[in-house]
Amino acid sequence: MAEEKGKITPQSQDFPQWYQDVIREADLAEVAKVVKGCMVIKPHGYAIWEKIQADLDKRFKATGHKNAYFPMLIPMSFLTKEAEHVEGFAPEVAVVTHAGGKKLPEGEEYAIRPTSETIIGHFFGKWIESHRDLPLLINQWANVIRWELHTRMFLRTTEFLWQEGHTAHANHDESMEEVMRMLNVYGDFAESVMAMPVIRGQKTESEKFAGAASTFCIEAMMRDGKALQAGTSHDLGQNFGKAFDVKFQTESGQVDYVWQTSWGVSTRLVGALVMSHSDDTGLILPPKLAPIHAVIVPIYRKTEERAAVLEAGHKLAADIREKGFCVEIDDRDGKRPGDKFYEWERKGVPMRIELGPRDIAAGTAVTKLRVGGEKVPRSLATLASDLPAVMDGFQAFLLDRAKQFRAENTVTVDSWKEFLEVFEAGQSKFVWAHWDGSRETEAAVKEETKVTIRCIPLPGQGPDSEPGACVKTGKPSACRVLFAKAY
RNA sequence: CGGGGCGUAGCGCAGUCUGGUAGCGCGCCAGCUUUGGGAGCUGGAUGUCGAAGGUUCAAAUCCUUUCGCCCCGACCA
Structure with missing residues (x-):
C-alpha cells in the first residue's frame, strides 16, 4: 500500500494501486x-x-x-x-x-x-x-x-x-x-x-x-x-x-x-x-475534456529575462485563448521548470509549452504533447493557429491508440479450456464466445471464473453473427456474446 | 456479518517486546544561491501518540473497555 506522495505505482505492478495513485497525483x-x-x-x-x-x-x-x-x-x-x-x-x-x-x-x-x-x-x-x-x-x-x-x-x-x-x-x-x-x-x-x-x-x-x-x-x-x-x-x-x-x-x-x-x-x-x-507518468486527458489544453512554463535566469519571458508568455496565452483553448502560465517562483513539467504531466494537460530566452530570440516556443511526442519548436506567430489541428490530432491519436489496445486484447474463443486460459491469474480480455442463452450457464461461468457476460452485441458491434456451440455447455447458440471481467 | 491488519506532525512511518525528555523522511514556512526534465544549503513551525478508564514515582509503551479505518469473502452505475 504505497500511499507515498509523488509516486505512481506502475500499471504492470498493481493496477488498482496505479489507479488510486493517478487520481491522487492528478x-x-x-x-x-x-x-x-x-x-x-x-x-x-x-x-x-x-x-x-x-x-x-x-x-x-x-x-x-x-x-x-x-x-x-x-x-x-x-x-x-x-x-x-x-x-x-x-x-x-x-x-x-x-x-x-x-x-x-x-x-x-x-x-x-x-x-x-x-x-x-x-x-x-x-x-x-x-x-x-x-x-x-x-x-x-x-x-x-x-x-x-x-x-x-x-x-x-x-x-x-x-x-x-x-x-x-x-x-x-x-x-x-x-x-x-x-x-x-x-x-x-x-x-x-x-x-x-x-x-x-x-x-x-x-x-x-x-x-x-x-x-x-x-x-x-x-x-x-x-x-x-x-x-x-x-x-x-x-x-x-x-x-x-x-x-x-x-x-x-x-x-x-x-x-x-x-x-x-x-x-x-x-x-x-x-x-x-493514462500511463505510469499520470493522467492523460483527451483535448475535448481537458480543463487546461496547454500550459506555458516560462524559463529564465535573471530578472530581466523573467520580465521578457512572461510578457511573451502572456501574449502567446492571449493568442491561444482567442482560438478557444484554455491555457495557463505557470509563473510560480521557487519551483523549477523540471518540477513543473512533471506536475502538469501528472495532471494530464495535453500540451506543454516551454518558453525561454533562447525561444524568444528565435521567435519560437518548444512544445511537447503529453504522449509519445518529441519536443517540437513552433513559431510564436503561428502556434495558436496551429493548435486546433494539433489538438484534433492528439484527440484522434488517443482514440486510435485505445482502439488498437482493445483489438490486441480481444479474442474469439471456442473451447472452455481456451476460455479458462484467457482469464487465468486475474487476467482479463474481451472474449467473443458462444453462449447457450441460459441463466444457469451464465451463473456457472461467473461462479467458476468471475467472468460475466458484458453484453449481447447489437448488429455490427461484434463478430458477424453465426450460430455455434456454447463455450461452456456445447448447446446451440445463435451468436457470440461479450465475456469479460468487469468493474 | 465472518477472517486479517492498522490508528504516533499535513502525508508516509519508526519507537511499543524490555515503561524514563516525542523521533525520522517527505511536505510546509523564511532567507540566500538556483531555474531548458523532479534544486542545494542554513534556519524554523507543527503532536490531546484514536478515545476513556486502570496499574505505576513515571505510560505512545503494560492491563481493561471503546471508537474508527483499511484489506479479503456475499450486492452493484
Whole structure:
C-alpha cells in the first residue's frame, strides 16, 4: 500500500494501486474518510465532470429533452410499487427515519434516491393525460446514494453524480427508438469526446436493470483488459406505467399505459477516462475534456529575462485563448521548470509549452504533447493557429491508440479450456464466445471464473453473427456474446 | 456479518517486546544561491501518540473497555 506522495505505482505492478495513485497525483479527488464510502471531487476532477456534463447536456437538448429536478427524498412506499425494482434496490437504499428532532411515523420514512424512476413515474402520472402529452422527454442532473459495500473512487462510491433521462411514449416502437437513440448518444460521446471506443449491446436477463424490460449498455475496455459499463439505456416497457398508473388516452380514444425509458451516465465516466488513457507518468486527458489544453512554463535566469519571458508568455496565452483553448502560465517562483513539467504531466494537460530566452530570440516556443511526442519548436506567430489541428490530432491519436489496445486484447474463443486460459491469474480480455442463452450457464461461468457476460452485441458491434456451440455447455447458440471481467 | 491488519506532525512511518525528555523522511514556512526534465544549503513551525478508564514515582509503551479505518469473502452505475 504505497500511499507515498509523488509516486505512481506502475500499471504492470498493481493496477488498482496505479489507479488510486493517478487520481491522487492528478489531484482529481480524495476519499472523504469522514463520510463512509464518499469522495471529495477536487477542482481538477470536477472540471472534467463539468466538461462531460456540458457536452452531454447539449446532446440531450439536441435530441429534444428538457432538464428538470425532482426531490432527493422519495417516499418509501414509492420504491415498493414495482416488484423487481424493490428487490434490486432495497439492500442499498439509505433511509431517513428521523427529521425535525423526531422519529418519523411508521410508513412515512423517506428513501434517499438511489435512482428516480419511482418519483418521476409518480409525477408523469399527474402530467400525462393524452397522447398529445407524449412523448415526454425529461432529463435530471442529480446526485444519488447507494449503500455499496465496496467503494472505489469514481467507479463506485456511496454518493455519486449522474444524469438520468426519463421519458414516456405512446407505444413500444417509439420508446425503443428512444432507448437506441440515447444509447447511440452515449456511444458517440464516448468515442468522439472521451476517445474511448465502446461496444453497444444488450444486457442479459440477470444483468439488466431492476424493473426494466430490457437494458442496453456501452462497454469499454480499461487498460487492464477489464470491462467497464460506461452507460445504460433501459426499456422500461409499461412496468412503471402500471405501477404508477401513468395512463393516457390514445388517438382512437382508448386508455393505455405509457411506455417508458430511462438512461444514465455518472461520474464513473471520469474513472473510465483515467483507466482508458493514462500511463505510469499520470493522467492523460483527451483535448475535448481537458480543463487546461496547454500550459506555458516560462524559463529564465535573471530578472530581466523573467520580465521578457512572461510578457511573451502572456501574449502567446492571449493568442491561444482567442482560438478557444484554455491555457495557463505557470509563473510560480521557487519551483523549477523540471518540477513543473512533471506536475502538469501528472495532471494530464495535453500540451506543454516551454518558453525561454533562447525561444524568444528565435521567435519560437518548444512544445511537447503529453504522449509519445518529441519536443517540437513552433513559431510564436503561428502556434495558436496551429493548435486546433494539433489538438484534433492528439484527440484522434488517443482514440486510435485505445482502439488498437482493445483489438490486441480481444479474442474469439471456442473451447472452455481456451476460455479458462484467457482469464487465468486475474487476467482479463474481451472474449467473443458462444453462449447457450441460459441463466444457469451464465451463473456457472461467473461462479467458476468471475467472468460475466458484458453484453449481447447489437448488429455490427461484434463478430458477424453465426450460430455455434456454447463455450461452456456445447448447446446451440445463435451468436457470440461479450465475456469479460468487469468493474 | 465472518477472517486479517492498522490508528504516533499535513502525508508516509519508526519507537511499543524490555515503561524514563516525542523521533525520522517527505511536505510546509523564511532567507540566500538556483531555474531548458523532479534544486542545494542554513534556519524554523507543527503532536490531546484514536478515545476513556486502570496499574505505576513515571505510560505512545503494560492491563481493561471503546471508537474508527483499511484489506479479503456475499450486492452493484
